[in-house]
Amino acid sequence: MKNSEYKGFYKLSIEDRLKEVVEFAGLTKDESEALSDPNVLTSDMADHMVENVIGRYSLPMGVAVNFLINGKDYLIPMVTEEPSVVAAASNGAKIARENGGVFASNSGTVMISQIQVLDIEDANYARIKVLENRKAISEKCNEMDPVLIKLGGGVVDVEAKVVESTIIGDMLVVHLKVNTLDAMGANAVNTMAEGISPFIEEITGGRVNLRILSNLAIFRLARARAKFSKESLGGEHVVDAIIDAYAFAEADPFRAATHNKGIMNGISAAVLATGNDTRAVESGAHAYASISGSYKPLSTWEKDKNGDLVGTLELPMAVGLVGGATKVHPQAKAAVRILNVKSAGELGQVFAALGLIQNFAAVRVLATEGVQRGHMGLHARNIAAVAGATGDALEAIVKRMVSEKKVRVEYAQELLKEYENK
Ligand SMILES: CC(C)(COP(=O)([O-])OP(=O)([O-])OC[C@H]1O[C@@H](n2cnc3c(N)ncnc32)[C@H](O)[C@@H]1OP(=O)([O-])[O-])[C@@H](O)C(=O)NCCC(=O)NCCSC(=O)C[C@@](C)(O)CC(=O)[O-]
Numbered sequence: 001m002k003n004s005e006y007k008g009f010y011k012l013s014i015e016d017r018l019k020e021v022v023e024f025a026g027l028t029k030d031e032s033e034a035l036s037d038p039n040v041l042t043s044d045m046a047d048h049m050v051e052n053v054i055g056r057y058s059l060p061m062g063v064a065v066n067f068l069i070n071g072k073d074y075l076i077p078m079v080t081e082e083p084s085v086v087a088a089a090s091n092g093a094k095i096a097r098e099n100g101g102v103f104a105s106n107s108g109t110v111m112i113s114q115i116q117v118l119d120i121e122d123a124n125y126a127r128i129k130v131l132e133n134r135k136a137i138s139e140k141c142n143e144m145d146p147v148l149i150k151l152g153g154g155v156v157d158v159e160a161k162v163v164e165s166t167i168i169g170d171m172l173v174v175h176l177k178v179n180t181l182d183a184m185g186a187n188a189v190n191t192m193a194e195g196i197s198p199f200i201e202e203i204t205g206g207r208v209n210l211r212i213l214s215n216l217a218i219f220r221l222a223r224a225r226a227k228f229s230k231e232s233l234g235g236e237h238v239v240d241a242i243i244d245a246y247a248f249a250e251a252d253p254f255r256a257a258t259h260n261k262g263i264m265n266g267i268s269a270a271v272l273a274t275g276n277d278t279r280a281v282e283s284g285a286h287a288y289a290s291i292s293g294s295y296k297p298l299s300t301w302e303k304d305k306n307g308d309l310v311g312t313l314e315l316p317m318a319v320g321l322v323g324g325a326t327k328v329h330p331q332a333k334a335a336v337r338i339l340n341v342k343s344a345g346e347l348g349q350v351f352a353a354l355g356l357i358q359n360f361a362a363v364r365v366l367a368t369e370g371v372q373r374g375h376m377g378l379h380a381r382n383i384a385a386v387a388g389a390t391g392d393a394l395e396a397i398v399k400r401m402v403s404e405k406k407v408r409v410e411y412a413q414e415l416l417k418e419y420e421n422k
């Protein structure tokens with residue numbers, strides 16, 4: 001049985017950490033080499049991925065340890081520029097683990113593609129005609145993606161709505177609801193929306209303008225929940241402090257934005273590590289946070305009848321295991337292998353679990369000692385490196401800056417001079 005629980009993983013050398021991950025995930029030599037070689041994405045590959053390529057850009061890949069999700073152990077690869085995010089996730093997962101870990105689920109893998117129809121006088125009448133042709137529209141769309149259909153996906157429904165009184169008047173909007181299975185699905189549903197548009201024009205007598213997926217993927221929600229005993233948090237006062245913090249986010253969009261940023265610290269890093277589209281997930285998350293009409297936290301925090309803390313997270317999760325960069329980028333492929341997920345749904349569940357834990361870790365610290373000790377302690381390494389310190393000098397300078405609570409580049413430079421003149 002694999003176990004993702006580690007004590008002092010961070011104290012190992014980079015090589016030894018990689019060795020542990022290779023063993024945990026049963027990676028091949030090629031996969032292991034891909035993870036440690038920043039040049040594994042060749043210029044040629046890069047040139048095929050995006051346009052006007054002039055080089056390749058590296059970021060650190062860390063791995064969050066200790067995750068137990070639905071009773072299964074996971075190591076979660078995370079690509080981020082921000083110190084303390086991976087440490088916080090590992091720390092939060094360690095505490096969650098003592099309480100049975102995280103439980104995650106998802107609502108399906110259905111994406112929405114929108115077709116905007118203009119120049120219709122009788123939009124309500126046209127809407128009913130579209131719905132009348134639901135079967136024909138579905139069949140024609142499905143013919144456009146035989147691979148998806150063969151695998152069991154395709155159009156599951158067609159909806160239509162009249163969007164009234166826009167700045168150009170009423171418009172008809174058709175929604176194709178497509179099960180894209182293990183694909184994120186943007187290309188798949190956009191192809192359908194473009195292909196079906198002449199038929200929509202024929203039915204409605206209108207003029208189709210936009211044909212594009214919606215990132216507000218409400219039929220592709222990922223959900224997570226976890227319980228933390230008051231003892232594991234250091235007492236009921238900590239539970240209360242976390243709930244007080246949540247109440248602040250619930251009531252104030254300025255705080256909710258930062259609360260949700262903390263959730264996305266984890267999710268975006270793991271989405272990026274797997275070669276998925278970070279903007280698709282982020283736009284979905286923030287739109288979902290605003291779905292009630294005002295911007296809200298994506299998670300909830302409550303106290304149960306025993307005085308323990310219970311948390312939930314729910315957000316759209318348009319991520320895939322095929323398509324986009326997921327099957328092209330060698331490190332993204334290795335990251336998916338580390339996760340050992342069998343479906344896009346499971347991948348989304350892991351991301352939701354990570355988001356919940358990331359939020360928990362940040363808010364727990366914010367509501368108790370404050371974020372600066374942990375975060376700035378790790379950020380100090382960055383600052384010392386920017387000042388030009390390496391090796392023993394870096395370690396000594398980090399220690400001084402943290403103990404004196406003066407984590408600044410000019411102070412690191414001063415300490416470096418002092419160290420060199422010793
Ligand atoms: C930073 C910690 C974890 C220290 O926390 P600590 O209590 O000093 O850590 P510890 O030494 O007791 O270690 C506990 C566990 O944390 C992990 N851990 C501990 N240190 C490391 C490390 N160097 N590298 C990797 N993992 C580390 C590791 O799993 C370790 O277990 P062990 O292996 O010892 O059994 C804690 O202070 C923390 O969780 N802080 C939260 C930091 C955070 O959220 N950072 C995100 C950036 S700030 C932000 O953008 C978001 C925010 C905060 O604004 C969101 C919001 O407002 O809601």
Ligand SMILES: NC(=O)C1=CN([C@@H]2O[C@H](COP(=O)(O)OP(=O)(O)OC[C@H]3O[C@@H](n4cnc5c(N)ncnc54)[C@H](O)[C@@H]3O)[C@@H](O)[C@H]2O)C=CC1
Nearest residue numbers: 147148180181182183184185186187188277280322323324
């Ligand atoms: N607004 C947005 O978020 C937009 C995003 N994109 C980009 O679209 C890309 C993702 O599009 P996709 O349609 O996912 O990629 P894709 O078109 O490369 O792959 C999807 C296709 O793979 C095939 N397939 C094979 N095995 C499958 C399986 N097990 N499950 C499902 N399909 C399978 C199907 O034919 C399916 O249509 C990303 O790069 C994203 O950045 C593009 C336009 C807009």
